[in-house]
Amino acid sequence: MIENRPFITFLSHAVLILGIAIIAFPIWITFVAATHDAVRMVQVPLPLLPGDQFFANLDQALNKGISGGSNSGVGMMIFNSLVMALMIAIGKIAISLLSAFAIVYFRFPFRMGFFWMIFITLMLPVEVRIIPTFEVVANLNMLNSYWGLSIPLIASATATFMFRQTFLTIPDELLEAARIDGAGAMRFFFDILLPMSRTNIAALFVILFIYGWNQYLWPLLITTDQSMFTVVMSIKQMLETAEQAPEWNIIMMTTLLAMLPPVVVVVFMQKLFVKGLTETEK
Amino acid sequence: MATVQLNNIGKVYPNGFKAIHDVNVEIDDGEFIVLVGPSGCGKSTLMRMVAGLEQVTSGTISIDGQEVNKLEPADRNIAMVFQNYALYPHMSVYQNMAYGLKIRGIPKAEINERVNKAADILELTADQLVRKPRQLSGGQRQRVAMGRAIVREPSVFLFDEPLSNLDAKLRVQMRIEIKLLQQQLGTTSIYVTHDQTEAMTLGHRLVVLNFGRIEQLGTPIELYEKPASLFVAGFIGSPAMNFTDAKVSADGDSVDLIGGVSFKLPEGIYRSFANKEVVLGMRPEDLEIASSDDDRRDMVTRLVEQLGADTLVHGSFGEAKADMTIRLSGIQNFNPGEVLPVRISPNKIHLFDPQTEKRLD
Numbered sequence: 001m002i003e004n005r006p007f008i009t010f011l012s013h014a015v016l017i018l019g020i021a022i023i024a025f026p027i028w029i030t031f032v033a034a035t036h037d038a039v040r041m042v043q044v045p046l047p048l049l050p051g052d053q054f055f056a057n058l059d060q061a062l063n064k065g066i067s068g069g070s071n072s073g074v075g076m077m078i079f080n081s082l083v084m085a086l087m088i089a090i091g092k093i094a095i096s097l098l099s100a101f102a103i104v105y106f107r108f109p110f111r112m113g114f115f116w117m118i119f120i121t122l123m124l125p126v127e128v129r130i131i132p133t134f135e136v137v138a139n140l141n142m143l144n145s146y147w148g149l150s151i152p153l154i155a156s157a158t159a160t161f162m163f164r165q166t167f168l169t170i171p172d173e174l175l176e177a178a179r180i181d182g183a184g185a186m187r188f189f190f191d192i193l194l195p196m197s198r199t200n201i202a203a204l205f206v207i208l209f210i211y212g213w214n215q216y217l218w219p220l221l222i223t224t225d226q227s228m229f230t231v232v233m234s235i236k237q238m239l240e241t242a243e244q245a246p247e248w249n250i251i252m253m254t255t256l257l258a259m260l261p262p263v264v265v266v267v268f269m270q271k272l273f274v275k276g277l278t279e280t281e282k
Numbered sequence: 283m284a285t286v287q288l289n290n291i292g293k294v295y296p297n298g299f300k301a302i303h304d305v306n307v308e309i310d311d312g313e314f315i316v317l318v319g320p321s322g323c324g325k326s327t328l329m330r331m332v333a334g335l336e337q338v339t340s341g342t343i344s345i346d347g348q349e350v351n352k353l354e355p356a357d358r359n360i361a362m363v364f365q366n367y368a369l370y371p372h373m374s375v376y377q378n379m380a381y382g383l384k385i386r387g388i389p390k391a392e393i394n395e396r397v398n399k400a401a402d403i404l405e406l407t408a409d410q411l412v413r414k415p416r417q418l419s420g421g422q423r424q425r426v427a428m429g430r431a432i433v434r435e436p437s438v439f440l441f442d443e444p445l446s447n448l449d450a451k452l453r454v455q456m457r458i459e460i461k462l463l464q465q466q467l468g469t470t471s472i473y474v475t476h477d478q479t480e481a482m483t484l485g486h487r488l489v490v491l492n493f494g495r496i497e498q499l500g501t502p503i504e505l506y507e508k509p510a511s512l513f514v515a516g517f518i519g520s521p522a523m524n525f526t527d528a529k530v531s532a533d534g535d536s537v538d539l540i541g542g543v544s545f546k547l548p549e550g551i552y553r554s555f556a557n558k559e560v561v562l563g564m565r566p567e568d569l570e571i572a573s574s575d576d577d578r579r580d581m582v583t584r585l586v587e588q589l590g591a592d593t594l595v596h597g598s599f600g601e602a603k604a605d606m607t608i609r610l611s612g613i614q615n616f617n618p619g620e621v622l623p624v625r626i627s628p629n630k631i632h633l634f635d636p637q638t639e640k641r642l643d
Contacts, residue, residue: 173368176335177430181382182356191381195372 027259033252034058041248053249061253074254077231080149081213082261084230087150088212089205092159096204097197100163101189105175115164122157126218134221144225153218159204166200167193203276206269210262231258284346284359284437284470285311286332292340293327293494301327302494304341312468314461316485318475319517324494325474326442332472333362333440346437356385361431362440366447367423369415369430376411379429393433400432403463421452428463439464439471445480457483478518482506490514512561512639515632521566521594523632526604528562530555530633537562537633541601543579548628555633555642563632566594566609569624578623581606586616595622 029048033041036051063073102108103115126133133152142148170193178188194201219230229237235258238251266273286309293302301324309315317325330336332343334355342349350358369378376397383393401411404425415423424444431439441460445453461484464471475481481488482502490497490505490513498510502518509515515523528537531544534553537560538544545562572578579599587594593614596607608624616622633642 171366171368173364173366174370176333176355177362177364177368177370179335180333180355180360180362181430182385183381187385192370192372198372 030252030255033248034256036249038245038247038249042245057249057253061250061257074231074234074257076227077229077234078257078261080146080228081230081232081258083146084149084215084219085209085212085261087146088153088215089208091150091154092156092208093201093204095154096156096159096163097194097201099160100167101193103160104164104167105185105188118157118160120157121155122161126153130217130221137222143222144228146228148222149215149219149228149230150212153212153215156208159208162200162204163197166197170196199272199276201276202269202272203274206265206273209265213262285309286438286470286472287344287347288328288332288341289344290341291328291331291338291343293324293331293336294339300494302331302339305491305494305496307489307496307499309470309472312470314464314471314473314484314486316473316475316481316488317491318478318481318485318488319491319497321476323491325476325489325491327494328491329440329442329472329474332438333360334358358438359436360438360440361434361436362442363424363427363431363444365443367415367427369423369426371415374412374414375406375418375426375429378415378426379433382430382434396433396435397429400429403432403466404429420448421456424448424456428460432463432467437470439469441471441473443475444473445475446477453480460484478520482518488518490517508641508643509563509632510641512563512634515563515634515641519565521607521609523563523565524569524604524606526562526606527636528560528633530558530560532556537631539599539604541599543599543601545579545626545631546577546628547631547633551643552633558642559636560642561634561636561639563634564606564626565630566607568630569606569608569626571610572623572625575623577625579625581608581622581624583616583618583620583622585618586614588613597622599624 029046032047032050034057035054036047037053037056040047040051061074063075099118103111103118137143137148137152140148142151174192175188178192183191214232215230216232216236219228220233220236223229223233231254235251235254238254239246286307288305288307288309291302291305292300294300305328307315317328319325327336331338332345334350334353338351342351344350345358345360370381373381379397379400380393383396388396397411400406401408406422406425406429410418410422415426418426424447427444444460445456448456457480460473464484473480473484475484482505485502487499487501488505489499492513498505498514505514505518509518509523512525516525526539528539530537530547530552534547534556535549536544536546537552539562545564581595581597581599583595583597584605585596587596590613591611593610593612593616594607595610595614595616596605598604598606608622634640635642
């Protein structure tokens, strides 16, 4: 819409700035808190301007963790989170691509039955099936392992459904042209379908990476070994100090660090992400 | 290059719909055959069966004497050009053309040679070869789609309404190019279209299909001059043939319209149909302005359409209200309501049986 009215311009900017301020303020507080020492953080009022302890806090968060706590640095936990998030994202995409491919392009008995079976798992998120899932994972000896962290979260109805819709928009003639060119099923999948779903895969990767990264309940349940803790769950544990006040500066620094990888993923994949969500022309 | 035989081909869809009934066609080596008919007549289904994209319910399809019913499309040595081009959108023009050859495991050098040769024939520049299909215009995409078929060096080309996504001007141009290309390569071709002009201009022979049956098979001129049925008569030729109910006279030498107007028939041929109710067919271009009074029939004009090269006059004969169209060449100025003296040569008259809709002669 093209308008040339100063008041509208002013108003729209005001609304946008207000929106940004509301979203950015907590992040600013987090940043400010991460730059002060522990003593300043328990005094009122809360500081609103950065202090000079940023690098000291960074050093402590990365290498030592909160003092008196049982944690050892945040590096290992970020690595664990990264592995879990990547395994979930890549695993989900791989499985959904293949199942959508089977559902759309193959005629087998009970095809729609299988589709609906996948689809109704949407109604069963991790929290609902957490006890039986825990039982299965425990019986398979996958507690305290990357497999245990990621596999139960991999099956995905949403992604399967999304790829199904994408494949349905690809004209049948392309399949026929590929058949005449002599491409078999898997060749068609890798040479034609995959490259054509590139932007959708990217968009889904961003969403699923963040989904995996933010997992809290499941890692909390199945990891007892500190070397397998993920960063999101351990932030919460940092607050549970028995005797003294929580070390807000270290906790906030850890939070900042925990925010970084998703931000990096979003920033680098933003172009593909937007394309994947909006592009319709095939 | 090859011959193609369709023997008693039938197709029944799983829902019981019978799309094709007992079709028999023998296609010679190097022949350009056009399957033509209105939408839903089964022409595309028939071609897709030749391509191997549809199962054949009954009958056999042979390419070069070898039965191909059970062969995969890739093993039939055919190449197909699709209506919406069906180019792989993520591949460059070059890759699109090379893909089939790559799968076949043909060496890179040969692929390169064949693609460049095809690009030459189709006048695709080196600059266009590296582009993606979406960066090309409709006509160029169509060329690429044909290039993909040419590089395969197949024994049969299949064209599935390849021109219907182009605008009218480009369609005429590409039509000529396809015709020239087929002459140059001499490859047996099957072409599906619903456009009778395309069919007439392209085909060595035409197969007119209606409701899954062959109405007539013949050269364009045979179809034009001796349409075997009402359907073919109405389908071939533009503007369409005029039809009206009539009755052969008692002596069989003329045909009478309702309301007393009658036209002379060629002598002797229709004697056996004396007094028979018929459908009379006259092509708009066969009706002309009478120069003498003895064979003139008066037509009352209702509407005049000026096309520049031609003038179409709509009107009716006397009491017979059936709409008649006359095509006169050049610009002719008539007014609605004017009475025109019109004649037609007896041998340009077509008669059809109203029940069987077959040609009478």
